[in-house]
Each structure stands twice: as structure tokens, then as C-alpha cells.
Amino acid sequence: MKAVILLSGGLDSSTVLYQALADGCECYAISFDYQQRHKRELHSALAIAKTAGVVQNQIVTFDLRQWGGSALTDDTIDLPQKRSLEDMSQNIPVTYVPARNTIFLSFALAYAETIAAERVYIGINALDYSGYPDCRPDYIQAMQEVFRLGTKQGREGKTITIVAPLLHLKKTEIIQLGNKLGVPWELTWSCYAGGDIACGVCDACQLRLAAFVELGLKDPLAYR
Template identity: 80%
Template sequence: MKAVVLLSGGLDSSTVLYQAKMDGCVVHAISFDYQQRHQLELQAATKIASAAGVIEHQIIAFDLRRWGGSALTDDAIAVPTNRILTDISEYIPVTYVPARNTIFLSFALAFAEAKGAERVYIGVNAVDYSGYPDCRPDYIQAMQEVFRLGTKQGREGEPISIVAPLIKLKKTEIIQLGNNLGVPWELTWSCYSGGNIACGVCDSCRLRLAAFSELGLEDPLPYAVRGEQGNQ
């Protein structure tokens, strides 16, 4: 079975890549250089794809800074830091990139149909980042219908399936799954701040550090700040 995996180089997408391999898929990975603030994630994606032995890794480039609208694509919008973890998912944060997963899934769908793939894997999660509208189950269900209606493969045969294995998992459960699958966490990148070392204080860093801490594990990445990691 062939699959296209959306690979950012972060903790979630890397786990999904290894899950696709465990599921017996021949994996084509796809990453996106959309001029995001945290460009180091693309280096991480390349390392993860190599470590996992994917058959092909494509990096698609386009510029979402042309219209901004997100802390990840507009330097005038600050990345939130030191927020209370329990508050992170209460509203759509400024790190939301307008329609990003719709853009990504559109590329992945075209790639998958061209390759004759049966599945597209995506690492969306509705627990830690339920504030993101394009990480929720109803969104994935809607995009599955797009996959069915918008392709030759969907109209004439079996539609390409969207597989979102992490969507209902907590971050601690994702790390446990990744440990079981052998994900090399030291190669991944989660920080949003755009530096050469993970900041430790943005939402993504704090959620990641808190999850490792809750499991009694040490995150192998170096951080500029390793502050309190609980749900305060």
C-alpha cells in the first residue's frame, strides 16, 4: 500500500510517519516551505525522512508571507510565550496560519493521486490544539468528502483515505506511541520562535516539554529555557 505523509519534522508528524511505516505503507513524504518563521523544521523533516527510509521526500515551496495573518508568517505578530497550558486550546491562537491544512492536504491529495497512493496521513490533533479549526474531526471528515468528490480516483474507484491516527490522543499518548514506534525525538523540531535553538517558552515547546515531564522522560532536544513544565 502506498501512502503520502504530511511531514513537518515535528513530534506529531514524525510519529505519524513511523505509524504509516508500521502500517506497512510505502511512504512518500511531503513537506512545505511556506516561508514559515520556524524554518528549522524543514531540516528536521529531511532528517526524519532519511531516518525512516521513505521512498521519496518532496519539499514544496510557496510564500504565505505575501499575505501573513499568522505569527508564523508575519514578523509583526509575536509568537505567544509563557501562556498557561490549560488556556492554550480555549481559542484560535495567532499561530494559526489561515487555511494551512487545507492548502497542505490539497497538495498531498494531488501528490497521492499522481502516485496511485491509497492513503494520506496527517498528524492533526484535536486535544492539545483544539483551538485550530483545521485540526478537528469535523474538518477531516469534510476534507475526506473533498477527496472523494474532487478526484478521478474518488469518482471512478476507491477514494484516497485521510488517516489521522493522533486526532484523539493527548500529547503524552503521542510520545508513548512514538517511543513504541522508535521515533528519534532528537531529530525532531517543535519550536515556533524561529531561533537556532528551541526557545522552551512558546506554546509548542511548553506542551512538548510538559508531556515529556509528565511521563518522567527527558526531552532530548536542547532548549534555551527549561522552565516549569506543568499545567500551571
């Protein structure tokens, strides 16, 4: 069974790739250079794809800095730093990139239909403190209908299925799953800040670090 995996190189998407492999899928990874602040993640995506032995890893390039609207695509918007987990859960943060997952899934759908894949895997998580609107169950349900109605394959009764195995897992549970699957955490990247060493203070770093600490494990990634 062919599957397209949305692979950012982060903890979640890397776990999803390894889950797809465990599910017996022939994996085709797709990553995105959208001129994000943290383009360093693409190095991890390539390393993870190579280690996992994916059939092919595509990097799609486009520029969301043209209109910004997010701390990840607009340098005039400051990244949140050193926030408590409680603070992170209050509102949708400035790291939300407008319609990002819809854009990503559209590319993945086009790729999947072209290679006659049956599945698209995505590492979204509804329990994450960020609460992004495009990381929720009703969003996935709506996009699944788009997959059915918006493709030749779907209209012919062979709808490409969106698989979101981490949707209802806590970060600690994702790490536990990744450990079981053998995900090489040292190759992954979660930090939102630019640079070659993870900052340790942005929301993504803090969520990751807190989960490893809660499990009594050491994150093998180096931090500033």
C-alpha cells in the same frame, strides 16, 4: 500500499510517519516551505525522512507571507510566550495559519493521485490546547468528501483515504506511541520561534516539554 505523509519534522508528524511504516505502507513524505518563521523544522523533516527510509521526500515551496495573518507568517505579530496550558485552551491562537491544512492536504492529494497512493497520513490532533479549526474530526470528514469528489481516482470508486492516527490522542499518548514505534525525538523540531535552538517558551515548546515531564521522561532536544 503507497501512502503520502505530511511531514513537518515535528513530534506529531514524525510519529505519524513511523505509524505509516508500521502499517506496512510504502511512504512518500511531503513537506512545506511556506516561508514560515520556523523554517528550521524543514531540516528535521529531511533528517526524519532519511532515517525512516522513505521512498521520496518532496519539499513544496510557496509564500504565505504574502498576506500573513499568523504569527508564523508575519513578523509583526508576536508569538505567545510562557503561557499556561489553561491560557492556551481559551481561544484559537495567533499561530493559526489561515487554511493551512487545507492547502497542505490539497498538495498531498495531488501528489497521492499522481503516484496512485491509497492513503494520506496527517498528524493533526483535536485534543491539543491550540484548538485549531482545521485539526478537528468534522474537518477531516469534510476533506475526505473533497478527496472523493475532487479526483478522478475518487470518482472511479478508489477514494484516497485520509488517515489521522493522532486525532484523539493526548500529547503524552503520542509520545508513548512514538516511543513504541522508535521515533528519534532528538531529530524532531516543535519550536515556533526562528533560530537553531528551541526557545522553550512558545506554546509548541511548552506543550511538548509538559508532556515529557508528565511522563517522567527527558526530552532529548536542546532548549535555549
